Amino acid sequence: MPLADTVMYEDEFRQIQEVLKRLSSEANIRAAFLIDRNGQQIAATGENIEGMDSTSLASLTAGNVASTDALAKLIGEKEFSVLFHEGEKDNLHISLVGNKAILVLLFDERSSLGLVRLRVRKTTPELAGIFEGIDKKAAAERAKGSSAESPFAEITDSDIDALFS
Amino acid sequence: MAFINYASREINCKLVYYGPGLGGKTTNLQHIYEKTNPESRGKLISLATETERTLFFDFLPLELGTIRGFRTRFHLYTVPGQVFYDASRKLILKGCDGVAFVSDSQAARMEANIESLKNLEDNLTANGFNLKEMPYVLQLNKRDMPTAVPVEEMTKALRYKDEEVFEAVAIGGKGVFETLKGLARLVLQDLKKAK
Numbered sequence: 001m002p003l004a005d006t007v008m009y010e011d012e013f014r015q016i017q018e019v020l021k022r023l024s025s026e027a028n029i030r031a032a033f034l035i036d037r038n039g040q041q042i043a044a045t046g047e048n049i050e051g052m053d054s055t056s057l058a059s060l061t062a063g064n065v066a067s068t069d070a071l072a073k074l075i076g077e078k079e080f081s082v083l084f085h086e087g088e089k090d091n092l093h094i095s096l097v098g099n100k101a102i103l104v105l106l107f108d109e110r111s112s113l114g115l116v117r118l119r120v121r122k123t124t125p126e127l128a129g130i131f132e133g134i135d136k137k138a139a140a141e142r143a144k145g146s147s148a149e150s151p152f153a154e155i156t157d158s159d160i161d162a163l164f165s
Numbered sequence: 166m167a168f169i170n171y172a173s174r175e176i177n178c179k180l181v182y183y184g185p186g187l188g189g190k191t192t193n194l195q196h197i198y199e200k201t202n203p204e205s206r207g208k209l210i211s212l213a214t215e216t217e218r219t220l221f222f223d224f225l226p227l228e229l230g231t232i233r234g235f236r237t238r239f240h241l242y243t244v245p246g247q248v249f250y251d252a253s254r255k256l257i258l259k260g261c262d263g264v265a266f267v268s269d270s271q272a273a274r275m276e277a278n279i280e281s282l283k284n285l286e287d288n289l290t291a292n293g294f295n296l297k298e299m300p301y302v303l304q305l306n307k308r309d310m311p312t313a314v315p316v317e318e319m320t321k322a323l324r325y326k327d328e329e330v331f332e333a334v335a336i337g338g339k340g341v342f343e344t345l346k347g348l349a350r351l352v353l354q355d356l357k358k359a360k
Contacts, residue, residue: 005166005167005168005169005356006166006167006168006169007168007169007170007171008168008169008170008171008172008173009171009172010171010172012172013170013171013172013173014172036168036260037259037260038166038168038179038259038260038261039179039224039240039260040168040177040179040240042168042170053207053208055207055208055226055240056207056208056210056224056226059210059224059226059240060210060224063212063221063222063256063257066256066257066259067221067253067256070252070255070256151169151176151232151233151234151235152176152232152233152235152353152356152357153357154233155232155233155353155354155356155357157350159232159233159353160232160349160350160353160354162230162232163229163230163232163237163349164229164342164346164349
């Protein structure tokens, strides 16, 4: 398989959560989600996010970004790095973080598009840096041949059967 | 590309149901949705046209349980089967961990099956995958149809490698969980390999 699995470690996860929390407070937004480009949620923070269907949000956002990306290429652009959806009360600001992740911010009239854009621009390099760190760490572990550390290295048929029992 | 989260001890895998239009991909997901404990699944999202044809994708998140202390989640997607939605199909294959090909057993749909299989091969290649190497199962759906082509003949025409073949009547649920389980097993076994 040409692509490696995406991994997330505890240290980096904590760093990402801190960055998202800080961004939420600085931009005065309702919630922030970080999603991988395949539609899996990486991290989330904000008010009432437990009541939100964040799994669907992640999958639909990734679909949205993927189709917009294809549209960009169709007209000769490399990508559209920002998507903005304006609602009556709530708005979504979607932006790319490097080539791995998507940042989704949910905000209402307590914030503004200008403030959100400004804060996103300042925060994105920081998040991208964390992902670069993760990639390096994962590559180093692969180089060490530490597949034995993978939780799935010792998986058995009965483990898999148990999932479906 | 599975997503392994050591922080929340979760693993997420993406499975894609592929196949010709009206072959029963969405019906597979609907059956899984109906027969799964509500605590183990999320919402079934269908991006469909007014006539209930899949426009972009269907999506169903499933949580199967815990393996070695990791919560194991599968995200099930279908592609739009109609030929002219090819650009969308290619996007959905991005980052997938395994594919179930849902073929239509009716004699009149054999050509569409073959065309869709070729399309799958091409679109996987465009995404940097090789069908020969990835977790893959073949489902022969609509076995109850009067014009159903014999299993041996369909297998001969559609079997791409030595993949497992499942007979199904998705509308009544026959073969649906067997297909899912067959594919999930391959995907989890694939995770054992160092990547």
